Amino acid sequence: MSRLLGRLLVLVLLATGLSAAAPAGAREPVRTPAQAVAAMQPGWNLGNTFDATGADETSWGNPRVTRELLAGIRDQGFNSIRIPVTWGQHQAADHTIDPAYLARVQEVVGWALDEGFYVMINIHHDSWQWIATMPTDHDNVLARYNAIWTQVAAAFRDASPRLVLESVNEPQFSGSSGDAQNYALLAELNTSFHRIVRASGGGNTTRLLVLPTLHTNADQGRLDALTAEFTALDDPHLIATVHYYGYWPFSVNVAGGYRFDATAQAELLGTFQRLRDSLISKGIPVILGEYGLLGFDRHTGTIEQGEKLKFFELFGHQARTSRVTTMLWDNGQHFDRTAGIWRDTELFGQIASSWRTRSGTAASDLLFVRRGAPVTARTITLNPNGTGFTHVRLGATTLRRGPDYQVSGDQLTLSAGLLSRLTKAEGYGVKASLSLRFSRGVPWRLDIVAYDSPVVSAATGTTAAYAVPTVFNGDRLATMTATYADGGNAGPHNWTPYKEFDRAFAPDYAAGTIKLTPEFFAEVTDGAPVTVTFVFWSGDTVTYRITRTGDSVTGTPA
Template identity: 65%
Template sequence: MIEQGRTRRFWRRVGVLVAAVATLAAGLGPLATDDAAALGSGATNGAAAADSGCSVAYTVGGEWPGGFTASVTVTNLGAPVDGWQLKWAWASGQQSTQAWNATITTTDGRATAKDVGYNSKVATNGTVSFGFNGTWTGSNPKPSEFELNGVVCGGGGGTGSDAMAAVAAMQPGWNLGNTLDSTGSDETSWGNPRITETLLDNVKAQGFKSIRIPVTWSAHVGPAPNHTIEAAYLNRVKEVVGWAMARGLYVMINLHHDSWQWIRDMPADRTGVLSRYNAIWTQLAEAFKSFGPKLTFESVNEPQFTGSSGQAQDVQLLHELNTSFRDIVRQSGGNNATRLLVLPTLHTSSDQALLDALATSIAGYNDKNLIATVHFYGYWPFSVNVAGGTHFDAVAQKDLTDSFDRVYNTFVARGIPVILGEYGLLGFDRHTGTIQQGEKLKFFEFLGHYARAKKITTMLWDNGQHLGRTSFQWSDPELFAQIKSSWTTRSGTASTDQVFNARSSAITAKTITLNLNGTSFVGLRHGTTELVRGTDYTVQGDQLTLTASALTRLSGARDYGTNAVLSARFSAGVPWRINIITYDAPVLSNATGTTSSFAIPTAFRGDLLATMEAKYDDGTNAGPHNWTSYKEFDRAFAPNYVSGVTTLTPEFFAEVRDGGRVTLTFHYWSGTKLTYYITKSGTTVTGTTA
């Protein structure tokens, strides 16, 4: 079902699984120069480079509730240094409170230890040691990676080989979608502005630790046999990668829409596709091999093949691509020898057979620096609001838990880290209103929780519809608040965020079910006013009842629409919004129009449209997706509450029989159902009320 729903237009929501970016490297701090130079030379802040590497022994000498003491010994395996800085990242927010033989500062979870003058010189194979007292909360894991003067260290207390720790440090991640991955000649081809350093500053400020930068190379690669990448475009990608890394972000780049533009032709043109693929990755490996370990590569986005003999051949072709990719990168030397590499399943699907196929490939490589990736856009009927999938119900939730359980059991439980390179809802392709707000929030709350439980790093797909690229404001702040909260805790929700009171009837008490999600109910507010328990509402177990007197007061003059917004607060997470709505049954009117422009005049009267059914008089289903009577929200029909119309789209009429009457049943969130009839004759459409 998910794959069926993913026949969406590629330019709307491109992307592939974001690979787990490089090891838990220390923050790069004030690096302001191009990362290829800064990380390649190992020079930071004027300290001499440790050109050939280093090793670090990090030992926790003692630990007590909230505190610990540690000692660090650095061995210089390269040329002599005169002046050193050792950097690392704290995975759980630890802090140094007192140090000896070094000066230690911590910023945004990244620590920097500097020499204190008398120990600034370290000969080749020489060592320098320092120690400190620190604080911790929750847990106190050792750093998984260190950098001496910008060069990643091996050996000792933590190395770049701990891919699992590195992927954990990448949580949470964000996709810079529909930009460098556009299939046009420029990163602005799909309507997003050029990437700026200010954008990356704002991405980091939102709390993201990693950024996936999808890149489509097709329009910027020359002909065979060399397939030379356009220098200006490659330099632009390097510039953006450098900007992100200079801000301490983990970064992933890939071959993105190339997957469906030309890589998919591999069954018929194996030699040509493989030659082009290998040429591109050979050039990319060389161009980025001196970039630090926070850069990772993903072999290909959402791999797919056309004209093969079936799934078995598809799996084999993907294995061939992944193998060639890994070999090219590893053999290019530099930091690529140990760089974390991300490998997708076929279609980045979590189907068990495809997970098993990738697991077999990874086992055969005997490479501890590999990461698996899949994508998740939810149970398809819910994800696009079709086939009656209006709620994040038990079926939609089980689809998520089954998917994440398969991924965990196949990879994470066996020590292979996983990145959910893209996640979201397919209905977001047009706007975030396709799925009802409360149901949408429950999906993201649960996804964040379950991903944490299964140790899966998540990367939000954003093609510009979430974080404004120039305003730096979230188009749906409530949604982002829920997503951000899910990174660390659970939030209470409820069976609904809408309480409807019919204007034509007396107001009565209303009860909704609380989803406590491990929290406890704290209270209910209207604005800054605390409602009174026992008078305005009661709570018995998970049942929250709003009294008739409180609803009457809150509804005021009972104008149609939302009269009041309540905030249910819990012991953790973000509050749950409850809208108090006055409505009467909507009124539909007769209409005429054409198959390209038809709208039903609708007096919504405070109610909100949930879904629409379409059937012929003989009981068979009408319109697109004729396996279900429930049509796809915003694709077949769409309400316009401002204009007071319900539109039926040309896509809907394209699959309606000529001359046959269609009965439409509109389902509203209040529970109201209305019947309407339409008849199509050529391009003319007539609509009448029941």
């Protein structure tokens, strides 16, 4: 997106009610913490950059930060930016921070402030690198932690009030006696952070400070412990933070959680209800400092597109109506920092739309039509989400209600005639993409897919490199189960037959294979036949039998 188009997007968002941080050079507005947190919505994380544990900000694969990158993010409609910082590898033996590194962080923070962002910096991966040892190395950890905040607070004492400080990212402790000790240690860190920053004077006397729960988790015990810290500190300029990556089986596609089903939805709704009850209702502002899906750490295809769009639609709605500021975790997989574009514009469109309104969705974004079988009318359930369904488009053409489709309540029925026309071309795969339109929000894309049952073939290989030859015939792999003859579960996560997408198995549509990973075979019993069932999005299943003998693997269709 060009800079001009980006600015136009910001103007559109502002016209629909989004607040923006003050532009560069403007007089700083006086805001209450709640008003400031609201003005920070929406936010973005400069992930895998200054938090990288290598030599410098490029060591985890992202380019060096430029003023132009930050301007490009501002153009996307973001009002705040979280800049995670890992300090440990830049500290000398006496805990002094490398002056050049601190100056570089100051430079980037200054650029972001000049662009009009609210900016949040923290102590990041130090949390698991060395802060986690606090139960067994208390004094050294506390001294090192205090040294970081003493230097950082001094460096930023006169910065804009739009700079926000976060005590520590995802705090965790190893070797403790349990949560009671964990809560006490975190309270000690947060209290020390608060004391150091406030005592440094200047703008830090009233600067907004962000305190996390244990693990930045929103379970009730974590929230209760943090609420007690807020009461003890009795400071009106404090903000609470948690992170949210969804219901874990859905977030990584394991244990059959490949759909954003009622269980995954209930977990999301419960999280926001607890935030409202435990913090927001008590006047404590909340920043959701990271959100996304954990499978994104591999690639965004771990979760099927329509299922993840439904997740982000509901997430955005809950955050907006709960008055929670959200900061998208982006380690480089979402916004291409070199090209200056979104890698998945449909995903970002859903996220951005949720900042201001709801969007209609449907039970799926895939409708499969089998080759060689009579084409019949097909019905899909709509999820209006408070909007009204209006019409269906195919490209620039508005389809006809009646001959092409009918709507009854939340049921959309596509006629046999329409589906026959859309799938008449030879071959497999997506033959047309319909656009389901609602009265608000972004359209819902529904792909019409011509397919036939996938076919797998026998193969030999090794535990280091084994792939099942697969003719997908237009279908797409949803999940995989693995069981022994006695009914026991094979492979990792042996408490469930459903294996983790990408970790245990992964389709390669271009190569025509389904890879079974070394990680999968590492937990498969030598010599015991395993029945693998591939579950496809069409509803078809294909069964395969494999046997590991030492490092060798043989497999045949079952």
